Amino acid sequence: MPEVKLAVRNVSKAFRTPTGSLPVLVDQSLNVGDREFLALLGPSGCGKSTLLRIIDGLVQPDSGEVIQDGRNVTGRTGFGKAMVFQTFDLFPWRTVLDNVAFGLEVRGVDRKTRHERARRLIEQVGLAGFERSFPRQLSGGMQQRVGIARALAVDPDILLMDEPFGALDVMTREVLQDELLGIWQQDRKTVVFVTHGVEEALYLADRVVIYSPRPARVCADLTVPFPRPRSEETRWLPAFAEMRREIGEILKQAGKGRP
Ligand SMILES: Nc1ncnc2c1ncn2[C@@H]1O[C@H](COP(=O)(O)OP(=O)(O)OP(=O)(O)O)[C@@H](O)[C@H]1O
Ligand SMILES: [Mg+2]
Numbered sequence: 001m002p003e004v005k006l007a008v009r010n011v012s013k014a015f016r017t018p019t020g021s022l023p024v025l026v027d028q029s030l031n032v033g034d035r036e037f038l039a040l041l042g043p044s045g046c047g048k049s050t051l052l053r054i055i056d057g058l059v060q061p062d063s064g065e066v067i068q069d070g071r072n073v074t075g076r077t078g079f080g081k082a083m084v085f086q087t088f089d090l091f092p093w094r095t096v097l098d099n100v101a102f103g104l105e106v107r108g109v110d111r112k113t114r115h116e117r118a119r120r121l122i123e124q125v126g127l128a129g130f131e132r133s134f135p136r137q138l139s140g141g142m143q144q145r146v147g148i149a150r151a152l153a154v155d156p157d158i159l160l161m162d163e164p165f166g167a168l169d170v171m172t173r174e175v176l177q178d179e180l181l182g183i184w185q186q187d188r189k190t191v192v193f194v195t196h197g198v199e200e201a202l203y204l205a206d207r208v209v210i211y212s213p214r215p216a217r218v219c220a221d222l223t224v225p226f227p228r229p230r231s232e233e234t235r236w237l238p239a240f241a242e243m244r245r246e247i248g249e250i251l252k253q254a255g256k257g258r259p
Contacts, residue, residue: 003033003034004031004032004033004034005032005033005034005035005036005068005069005157005158005190006031006032006055006066006067006068006158006190006192007029007030007031007032007066007067007068008028008029008030008031008051008054008055008064008065008066008067009029009064009065009066009067010027010028010029010063010064010065011025011027011028011029011051011054011061011063011064011065011066012025012026012027012028012061012062012063012064013025013047013050013054013059013061013062014062022214023214023215024047024050024214024215024216025047025050025051025054025061025215025216026215026217027064028051028064028216028217028218029064030051030209030218032158032190032192033190033206033207034190035188035189035190036190036191036206036207037184037190037191037193037204037205037206037207038190038191038192038193038205038206038207038208038209039193039194039195039200039201039204039205039207039208039209040052040192040193040194040195040208040209040211041195041196041197041198041201041208041209041210041211041247041251042196042210042211042212042213042216042251043196043211043212043213043251043254043255044196045213045214046211046212046213046214046215046216047211047214047215047216048162048163048194048196048211048216049086049162049163049194051194051216052083052160052162052192052194054066055081055160055192056077056081056083056160057073057074057075057076057077057078057079057081058077058083060074060075061074061075068080068081068158069157080156080157080158081156081157081158081159081160082103082150082151082152082154082156082158082159082160083151083160083161083162084144084147084148084150084151084159084160084161084162084164085147085162085164086162086163086164086166086167087167088135088140088143088144088146088147088167089147090135090143090146090147090150091135092134092135092136093134094134094135095131095132095133095134096122096127096130096131096132096133096134096135096138096146097115097118097119097122097131097132098118099135099146099150100118100121100122100146100149100150100153101114101115101117101118101153102150102153103150103151103153103154104117104118104153104154107154114153117153118131118149118153119131121149121152121153122146122149124149124152124183125145125146125148125149125179125183126145126179127142127145127146127149130142139172140167140168140172141168141172141175141176144164144165144167144168144176145176145179147164148164148176148180148183152183156189157189157190158189158190158191158192159189159190159191159192160191160192161191161192161193161194162194163194163195163196164176164193165177165195165200166195166196166197173200177200177203177204178231180204181204181228181229181230185228185229193205198244198247198248198251199235199244201224201247202224202226202240202243202244202247203230203234203235204230205224206223206224207221207222207223207224208220208221208222208224208247209221209222210222210247210250210251210254211254212254212255213254213255219250219251219253219254220247220250222243222246222247224243225239226239226240
């Protein structure tokens with residue numbers, strides 16, 4: 001295991017609901033290695049987004065800590081982390097260029113510099129020519145390209161991705177998976193990628209952590225051995241199909257233990 005970049009230590013979180021307290025995370029710990037591509041896999045509603053939001057500092061845990069580069073960053077956003085959301089979450093009144101440049105703007109980067117950097121990233125994610133378009137004028141896949149460019153704009157050490165391709169059709173999803181791998185291959189940021197796609201997790205990640213239904217607990221922690229760079233051929237490896245079946249079985253067993 002490489003040096004630990006990010007650690008979740010004994011984190012618990014319950015939400016107050018009209019019918020009482022809903023435990024979502026109970027004493028969960030997780031280590032993410034420096035430059036590791038980690039996928040978190042689990043059934044809908046198990047607590048993946050909650051865990052990612054706690055890592056990002058958007059949600060405060062009831063107890064436990066988030067440690068980044070050896071520092072306690074619990075409940076604090078920023079610090080070289082950027083998030084890509086499932087629902088894209090773009091500003092509808094801003095152009096593509098100004099959406100991508102947003103993070104630099106709030107950091108006080110001057111207009112010329114931030115626009116230059118945003119233009120470069122827009123090109124990198126394949127959207128050159130759409131700088132002046134508004135989100136509503138783009139397809140879902142294009143909007144998520146903007147989401148990725150916006151997250152990369154601040155040059156984060158850690159990229160947090162919450163089912164970024166979940167809302168896209170299969171073809172678009174596979175194209176964006178390859179583009180993400182291409183970008184990641186260049187400067188290997190630490191990535192925590194939430195998904196409920198078994199194939200997606202296997203195709204992208206170095207390691208897959210599998211969670212049970214709520215309250216989320218780790219059912220398995222698997223190393224993904226397929227060589228990089230990965231391509232369509234990776235999906236056809238016999239070992240790929242075997243791991244997909246194995247993980248499917250783990251998820252099924254975990255579901256049976258449901259209270
Ligand atoms: N702010 C909140 N207030 C109350 N309950 C919440 C809140 N956020 C999440 N929950 C509940 O916590 C549980 C876990 O939600 P979470 O969004 O973390 O699941 P998830 O694993 O990301 O699911 P999905 O795969 O469907 O996105 C759910 O039962 C949800 O209803
Ligand atoms: Mg979620």
